[in-house]
Amino acid sequence: MSEKFGDYRGSFKCVESVPPEEAKELHEPVGVDLHNVHRHDAVIVGAGLAGEYAALELKKAGHDVAVLTKIFPTRSHSTAAQGGIAAALANLEEDHIEWHFFDTVKGSDFLADQDAAELMVREAITVVYEYEHMGVPFSRTPDGKIMQRYFGGHVKDFGRGPKVLRACMAADRTGHALLHCLWENCVKLGVRFYPEFFVLDIITEGDRCLGLVAWDLINGGVHVFHAKAVLFASGGYARLFNISTNSRSNTADGLAIMMDNGFPIEDLEFVQFHPTGIAGKGFLITEGARGEGGYLINDKGERFMTRYAPSKMELAPRDIVSRAEWQEIMEGRGIGGQEYLYIDLRHLGAEKIKERLPQIRELSMKFAGVDPIEAPIPIQPTAHYSMGGIPTDINCRVLADGKSKWLQGMWAAGECACVSVHGANRLGTNSLLDASVHGRRAGKDMAAYLEVVECWEPLPVDCAKRAIEEVEWVLNADGDERPGDIRETMQVNMYRKCGVFRNEQELTEMYDIIKDLQRRYRNIRIDDKGTRFNLDLEETIELRHLLQTAEVIVAGALNRTESRGAHWRTDYPKRDDENWLKHTLAWRTEEGVRFDYKPVVITRFQPEERKY
Amino acid sequence: MAEYLFKIFRYDPDKDEGTKGRVQEYKVDVQEGWTLLDVLVHIKWFMDGTLTFRRACSHGICGSCGVTINGKNGLACETQIKDLGTQVITVEPLRGFRVIKDLVVDMEPFYDKLYAVKPYLIAYTPPPTDGERFQSPEDRRLLDGKYECLLCGCCTSSCPTYWADKDFLGPCALLKAAKFSLDSRDEGWAERVNAIDDKHGIWRCHTIFNCVEACPKELNPTRAIVELRRMTLKGRL
Numbered sequence: 001m002s003e004k005f006g007d008y009r010g011s012f013k014c015v016e017s018v019p020p021e022e023a024k025e026l027h028e029p030v031g032v033d034l035h036n037v038h039r040h041d042a043v044i045v046g047a048g049l050a051g052e053y054a055a056l057e058l059k060k061a062g063h064d065v066a067v068l069t070k071i072f073p074t075r076s077h078s079t080a081a082q083g084g085i086a087a088a089l090a091n092l093e094e095d096h097i098e099w100h101f102f103d104t105v106k107g108s109d110f111l112a113d114q115d116a117a118e119l120m121v122r123e124a125i126t127v128v129y130e131y132e133h134m135g136v137p138f139s140r141t142p143d144g145k146i147m148q149r150y151f152g153g154h155v156k157d158f159g160r161g162p163k164v165l166r167a168c169m170a171a172d173r174t175g176h177a178l179l180h181c182l183w184e185n186c187v188k189l190g191v192r193f194y195p196e197f198f199v200l201d202i203i204t205e206g207d208r209c210l211g212l213v214a215w216d217l218i219n220g221g222v223h224v225f226h227a228k229a230v231l232f233a234s235g236g237y238a239r240l241f242n243i244s245t246n247s248r249s250n251t252a253d254g255l256a257i258m259m260d261n262g263f264p265i266e267d268l269e270f271v272q273f274h275p276t277g278i279a280g281k282g283f284l285i286t287e288g289a290r291g292e293g294g295y296l297i298n299d300k301g302e303r304f305m306t307r308y309a310p311s312k313m314e315l316a317p318r319d320i321v322s323r324a325e326w327q328e329i330m331e332g333r334g335i336g337g338q339e340y341l342y343i344d345l346r347h348l349g350a351e352k353i354k355e356r357l358p359q360i361r362e363l364s365m366k367f368a369g370v371d372p373i374e375a376p377i378p379i380q381p382t383a384h385y386s387m388g389g390i391p392t393d394i395n396c397r398v399l400a401d402g403k404s405k406w407l408q409g410m411w412a413a414g415e416c417a418c419v420s421v422h423g424a425n426r427l428g429t430n431s432l433l434d435a436s437v438h439g440r441r442a443g444k445d446m447a448a449y450l451e452v453v454e455c456w457e458p459l460p461v462d463c464a465k466r467a468i469e470e471v472e473w474v475l476n477a478d479g480d481e482r483p484g485d486i487r488e489t490m491q492v493n494m495y496r497k498c499g500v501f502r503n504e505q506e507l508t509e510m511y512d513i514i515k516d517l518q519r520r521y522r523n524i525r526i527d528d529k530g531t532r533f534n535l536d537l538e539e540t541i542e543l544r545h546l547l548q549t550a551e552v553i554v555a556g557a558l559n560r561t562e563s564r565g566a567h568w569r570t571d572y573p574k575r576d577d578e579n580w581l582k583h584t585l586a587w588r589t590e591e592g593v594r595f596d597y598k599p600v601v602i603t604r605f606q607p608e609e610r611k612y
Numbered sequence: 613m614a615e616y617l618f619k620i621f622r623y624d625p626d627k628d629e630g631t632k633g634r635v636q637e638y639k640v641d642v643q644e645g646w647t648l649l650d651v652l653v654h655i656k657w658f659m660d661g662t663l664t665f666r667r668a669c670s671h672g673i674c675g676s677c678g679v680t681i682n683g684k685n686g687l688a689c690e691t692q693i694k695d696l697g698t699q700v701i702t703v704e705p706l707r708g709f710r711v712i713k714d715l716v717v718d719m720e721p722f723y724d725k726l727y728a729v730k731p732y733l734i735a736y737t738p739p740p741t742d743g744e745r746f747q748s749p750e751d752r753r754l755l756d757g758k759y760e761c762l763l764c765g766c767c768t769s770s771c772p773t774y775w776a777d778k779d780f781l782g783p784c785a786l787l788k789a790a791k792f793s794l795d796s797r798d799e800g801w802a803e804r805v806n807a808i809d810d811k812h813g814i815w816r817c818h819t820i821f822n823c824v825e826a827c828p829k830e831l832n833p834t835r836a837i838v839e840l841r842r843m844t845l846k847g848r849l
Binding site: 071072074075076077079080128129132133134135137138139140141142143144145146170173176177180181184185187188218247248249280281283284359362363366367482483484485487488526527528530531532533534535536539 | 626661665669671673716719730731732733759
């Protein structure tokens with residue numbers, strides 16, 4: 001395991017290097033106004049926790065870094081995380097890094113790469129203290145330390161003990177507190193942001209990344225960003241589903257762009273469904289609500305988790321709780337026979353709810369019309385998080401072949417990346433941790449790289465061609481199909497047919513639906529033909545990204561004939577370590593999805609039966 | 613399900629330049645539980661793709677979709693249509709800001725005010741190398757009602773003083789300044805006070821309380837401004 005960041009000295013040379021002062025004239029991408037060609041040492045796509053943490057590291061190391069985001073930085077979806085960020089600080093009771101390590105691996109259904117998971121839980125401590133030093137308003141213990149709460153799957157003594165206080169919290173607004181703090185520190189250090197820039201493509205030559213192409217949403221126009229180092233921190237895709245906790249901006253852009261360029265994506269069949277989304281909407285009710293002692297109850301008023309996880313009950317990991325809920329619903333014990341259950345917080349009392357779950361109370365009052373002090377909140381499983389993503393090594397470098405070959409000059413971190421620390425199922429509070437640790441690691445590794453690489457490689461003159469063609473095609477699209485119809489059909493069906501429980505028949509139907517939607521997409525029309533703040537254009541390109549990503553998710557789910565973590569096949573209801581203890585690598589081609597595999601890194605914990 | 617009439621402000625920079633914009637009417641069958649954002653998305657996806665607005669999280673935490681609804685500022689995503697109590701609903705861009713397109717406004721001047729108040733923790737005492745700085749729960753409680761701000765702009769856009777004085781820092785930036793000034797870990801008062809102790813700063817506020825009414829998170833920028841004034845005067849003595 002390498003704790004060090006890239007000793008890049010002597011490891012490679014710039015090919016055909018051009019001194020920066022002469023370089024500008026040499027790189028004039030066809031079709032792009034020269035004023036729209038920007039050069040930075042490092043360019044980051046996405047301004048959530050991963051992107052902003054990396055930007056801070058690069059800026060502190062003295063490099064010129066630019067952050068592109070299709071929304072304003074503080075609107076990034078990290079802000080919606082509620083419950084906490086995991087770190088074995090042991091502020092209130094005994095806890096150990098090794099326990100956190102084991103829980104993460106067991107939670108992943110043994111698909112996490114253990115070298116990466118161990119590194120993440122070790123650096124968790126550093127990252128949380130750094131956050132505190134930067135100014136995060138953490139909730140505090142009576143003696144002034146960072147407050148910690150219970151979360152699902154986090155327990156003592158290598159899975160044998162009771163639940164442990166590990167989730168570092170800022171009430172139930174932890175993501176918001178972390179994201180705003182990082183942004184504030186970016187402002188302090190003068191990080192350059194390009195807000196409302198929508199990335200369209202990366203520029204590669206051979207196995208090297210030279211920059212990217214983006215659309216300026218406010219003014220219109222294609223821009224080229226020429227960089228020595230590029231980081232994708234572009235987030236997830238759970239807007240593929242109609243019931244989702246995710247922001248409308250989580251549309252798989254980074255994943256689809258990698259696929260467009262012929263690179264593989266790892267483990268995309270593993271989609272996390274969070275057990276407590278507000279019924280009919282999907283908005284998040286934090287697992288912290290169960291961490292504080294909330295009960296899940298069915299139509300008969302039973303705490304049904306006794307049947308599924310008698311020991312850990314409501315604090316079993318999310319895949320298990322979501323399946324339990326869906327089972328209750330299928331067996332007719334949803335509330336009034338409907339597709340939802342209740343989370344009951346009433347016994348916690350008004351004071352605790354107001355102090356520790358204020359946002360939950362606000363959300364349920366605004367979106368479910370229910371005050372949780374007085375009545376239970378209707379909930380259902382909701383699409384939440386992508387365990388899979390762009391394959392990277394532990395220094396967040398993108399692997400061009402998915403296995404070992406670095407796509408030189410490119411990194412990925414956060415939800416869009418797959419290191420893999422979450423395997424088949426992520427534990428709650430490990431996502432803020434993953435984004436922070438790997439954003440930080442990526443930033444440090446990029447900084448080490450930039451110490452050595454002094455030059456920008458010349459850009460291919462046609463580097464913006466594909467992006468320009470796509471924008472022009474969409475702006476001129478004058479067919480019969482509304483993107484909105486295609487998007488809605490995709491979302492509704494994905495939740496039904498590629499959801500908590502899956503089987504061959506429904507997945508095959510879903511695959512055909514996606515292929516049909518992709519055909520219909522070629523015949524779309526958009527109403528807005530302008531170039532300035534054209535949300536119609538942006539959403540239509542996002543829809544393509546989603547359709548491509550859905551295809552790979554469904555194909556991967558069909559391909560993996562076992563049940564592991566969040567991927568549950570009713571026709572293959574057992575985990576199959578003999579054949580499937582391996583990561584999926586998927587390449588999307590015009591002929592369909594091609595698969596390859598790579599082994600799971602197992603350093604310390606051998607796979608065992610997973611019970612809670 | 614019930615039919616509502618939405619009167620939505622429209623401004624297309626390609627067609628309406630030099631005009632004050634126009635109002636377009638849409639009749640929408642509003643489903644049970646729909647918010648204003650659901651309506652805007654429905655119009656965009658199924659009726660008129662040119663309608664333009666900002667949106668992201670859709671549940672009141674990112675602060676993208678601040679608009680003026682029946683004359684009052686709020687987030688479209690958490691405004692339940694049935695709670696508005698009218699069958700005719702007007703939707704306008706946040707006032708006080710330049711309109712870019714339809715409901716999208718130029719927020720840069722608003723963000724510039726934030727940058728001006730040094731919106732970050734300033735601490736000169738080095739923190740412990742292997743742990744957190746301590747803060748008592750009582751000290752931490754002083755940040756409640758301040759750290760929750762979304763930067764949606766609903767407060768500053770509702771402020772008549774800001775309408776009249778575009779250099780006024782405005783309630784949002786001053787709330788931010790208060791958040792840090794009241795943090796027991798912060799040592800930046802001497803720097804920050806220079807930015808806010810100004811005729812366009814804390815003294816410009818006329819305690820009209822529009823910001824308090826406008827804030828979708830029920831925060832109280834006016835009270836924060838009063839606290840900053842008290843701290844400033846105390847520092848002068």
